[in-house]
Amino acid sequence: TPNYLAPEVLDRRGHAVPSDIWALGCAVYTALTGHAPFEARHRPELYRSIRGARYPLPPQLSPPARALIAHMLDPDPAARP
Secondary structure: OHHHOOHHHHOOOOOOHHHHHHHHHHHHHHHHHOOOOOOOOOHHHHHHHHHOOOOOOOOOOOHHHHHHHHHHOOOOHHHOO
């Protein structure tokens, strides 16, 4: 699904373990909130959100969950766990 593509994959810089961590972060976010972190009506808008790692962090998420998601959805692949 395009909603789970990592920024480096969108920019054709390759796919490696950090890209999988990004996709897992998207799945964790979806499991905890009931919707994907990146949603838009049009793909260019979706891709801008992904590249900028712009997603809402609902206040009902625990601080550890918020930290985990933020770490997994870091736009810098080298910064992901």
